[in-house]
Amino acid sequence: MAVQNVMVIGAGQMGAGIAQVFAQAGFDVKLNDIAEDSLTKGYQGIEKRLDRQIEKGRMTEDDKNQALNNLTTTTNLNEASDRDLVIEAVVENMDVKTSVFQKLDEITPEHAILATNTSSLPITDIAAVTNRPEQVIGMHFMNPVPVMKLVEVIRAIQTSDASFQTIQEATEKLGKTAVEVNDYPGFISNRVLMPMINEAIYTVFEGVAKPEDVDSVMKLGMNHPMGPLQLADFIGLDTCLYIMEILHDGFGDSKYRPCPLLRKYVSAGWLGKKSGRGFYVYD
Numbered sequence: 001m002a003v004q005n006v007m008v009i010g011a012g013q014m015g016a017g018i019a020q021v022f023a024q025a026g027f028d029v030k031l032n033d034i035a036e037d038s039l040t041k042g043y044q045g046i047e048k049r050l051d052r053q054i055e056k057g058r059m060t061e062d063d064k065n066q067a068l069n070n071l072t073t074t075t076n077l078n079e080a081s082d083r084d085l086v087i088e089a090v091v092e093n094m095d096v097k098t099s100v101f102q103k104l105d106e107i108t109p110e111h112a113i114l115a116t117n118t119s120s121l122p123i124t125d126i127a128a129v130t131n132r133p134e135q136v137i138g139m140h141f142m143n144p145v146p147v148m149k150l151v152e153v154i155r156a157i158q159t160s161d162a163s164f165q166t167i168q169e170a171t172e173k174l175g176k177t178a179v180e181v182n183d184y185p186g187f188i189s190n191r192v193l194m195p196m197i198n199e200a201i202y203t204v205f206e207g208v209a210k211p212e213d214v215d216s217v218m219k220l221g222m223n224h225p226m227g228p229l230q231l232a233d234f235i236g237l238d239t240c241l242y243i244m245e246i247l248h249d250g251f252g253d254s255k256y257r258p259c260p261l262l263r264k265y266v267s268a269g270w271l272g273k274k275s276g277r278g279f280y281v282y283d
């Protein structure tokens, strides 16, 4: 089956980016969120990013209008009833995600594939709450979605080859590269990235260096585009903590214990860029 139309659930930083890249690639896209405000913010972010592409001469006004014509917004999940593919990008919480998947399983046509953009939650467990586990898959985009070329395509133990191929083809139509991964905690990306971020937080916690200096070492010394603490702020410290907890629980290995300073920041509501304060302060 070739995907013609999609719905993206959750209009936050990831969902809005995912909806944008599908609309730009010519898919018919519905963007859904429970809150009208979040939908408006998500849609405006997409318009702003397309305008920047025009300013930079990478896109014409016609291209922008075409992309926006492919995109509608809705707070009504029942509008998933005519979709080939639904990609869930709501908060990283198993109860919220399984509730969304159970509803989607009722609403969507039989052939529809249900994908999750989860950073770390087990796809196998999400698949198991539906009556179509072979059509459930992880489609893990990287932040910022319009820029990053990778999509980790994660196979639950139940995912069929046909579902995997359909998602691989859709990923290629977006101009991105699909990497096939089996369902283990943190997949590849966050199993490798998050312990580095967590260790960077430990260096601050233990007074080894200030955040700016930790980031300088990794930027100037290892050519990372962002230092690990700037990246943690960008991802969201709450999301980083959820992922560390999944790694810790999933492997039962103390090397994945979340740094107490990370917990403290999240408890304080210092979630990084999105809340205005994390390891750095934002306007």
Ligand SMILES: CC(=O)CC(=O)SCCNC(=O)CCNC(=O)[C@H](O)C(C)(C)COP(=O)(O)OP(=O)(O)OC[C@H]1O[C@@H](n2cnc3c(N)ncnc32)[C@H](O)[C@@H]1OP(=O)(O)O
Residues within 6 Å of the ligand: 049, 052, 056, 118, 119, 141, 142, 143, 144, 145, 146, 147, 148, 189, 190, 193, 225, 226, 231, 235, 239
């Ligand atoms: C947690 C998970 O589960 C998985 C993850 O996503 S882990 C996070 C993965 N992402 C990363 O590691 C990002 C690391 N950082 C980077 O690659 C770069 O710093 C960056 C691309 C974000 C910004 O690059 P930069 O050169 O410092 O800044 P800047 O010149 O402003 O931006 C470069 C391009 O990115 C675009 N961009 C920057 N931030 C953006 C955003 N939030 N949304 C969309 N586009 C963005 C800019 O518009 C610009 O595009 P053009 O070249 O078309 O103009």
Ligand SMILES: NC(=O)C1=CN([C@@H]2O[C@H](COP(=O)(O)OP(=O)(O)OC[C@H]3O[C@@H](n4cnc5c(N)ncnc54)[C@H](OP(=O)(O)O)[C@@H]3O)[C@@H](O)[C@H]2O)C=CC1
Residues within 6 Å of the ligand: 009, 010, 011, 012, 013, 014, 015, 032, 033, 034, 035, 038, 089, 090, 091, 092, 093, 096, 100, 117, 118, 119, 120, 140, 141, 142, 143, 234, 235, 236, 239
């Ligand atoms: N941040 C990152 O760098 C990355 C995140 N991810 C994953 O992507 C997912 C989303 O993360 P991110 O975009 O950062 O989070 P955000 O908090 O920016 O966005 C989540 C959005 O989902 C909405 N939402 C919550 N519950 C529902 C629901 N039941 N139905 C519809 N919409 C809902 C929220 O609305 P409201 O605000 O009103 O609650 C919010 O707009 C998570 O699973 C995360 O792990 C994956 C890769 C990278």
